[in-house]
């Protein structure tokens with residue numbers, strides 16, 4: 143069912159949240175931007191009741207600063223509780239939640255925190271739809287920063303079908319306004335959709351493209367993390383989309399070329 147109600151975007155300044163705001167605004171939808179920089183905090187609940195007043199749908203694209211399991215679990219638990227409770231009081235009808243492909247296979251780390259996030263959202267009271275996305279094109283730069291050490295960038299040995307955050311944002315916006323595709327029943331018992339880019343990408347290649355564009359002379363080396371109990375999942379393809387996933391461009395190369403042209 144299509145709706146023309148107000149949509150709140152939690153994480154409105156983030157990699158994917160900013161695109162949800164742009165797409166909805168381009169569609170003429172009334173959008174409420176939720177982020178600490180906008181004065182609204184999903185963890186403490188500050189100004190959240192006011193922000194959700196009159197809102198029909200919420201897109202939860204928020205994420206805390208730390209990917210560490212404990213900190214991320216605390217973030218998602220508090221944020222979900224507040225979005226669900228303040229949202230129910232405000233009469234919100236649906237929540238669309240961003241998660242990660244393969245997250246249900248992880249036993250620890252950020253993947254485990256995302257499972258807590260999904261479960262808490264699906265427990266309601268507001269009905270939630272989970273969109274599991276592949277790693278964003280925009281995330282490669284963050285991975286490079288995490289792995290940078292003395293002229294070498296250590297990237298995880300990870301099979302990934304990178305997707306543009308804008309492409310994920312378009313799906314989230316459609317779901318928020320009731321125009322998205324029907325989700326399937328997922329492994330977590332709730333409605334789930336998967337979205338990924340058009341092809342598997344090689345992290346060393348794409349990191350190399352970014353480094354060259356920035357004029358950096360660095361060595362890029364793929365590494366495994368033997369201390370990570372889920373390390374094998376990254377290399378086995380657990381993060382790759384399933385057969386029913388939505389696959390949509392641009393490829394990393396197309397996205398990257400567009401970015402470079404825009405900045406030229």
Ligand SMILES: NC(=O)c1ccc[n+]([C@@H]2O[C@H](COP(=O)([O-])OP(=O)(O)OC[C@H]3O[C@@H](n4cnc5c(N)ncnc54)[C@H](OP(=O)(O)O)[C@@H]3O)[C@@H](O)[C@H]2O)c1
Nearest residue numbers: 153154155156157158177178179183184204205277278281
């Ligand atoms: N990055 C990826 O490749 C990827 C792939 C698949 C799925 N996902 C999922 O997509 C979601 C968004 O990820 P992202 O990479 O786009 O995140 P991000 O760029 O780190 O952005 C996080 C957003 O959350 C906001 N935020 C943080 N703390 C907040 C608080 N206490 N109250 C209100 N807003 C807060 C931030 O704004 P302020 O700092 O101004 O508060 C920012 O707008 C996450 O659930 C993530 O798991 C990410």
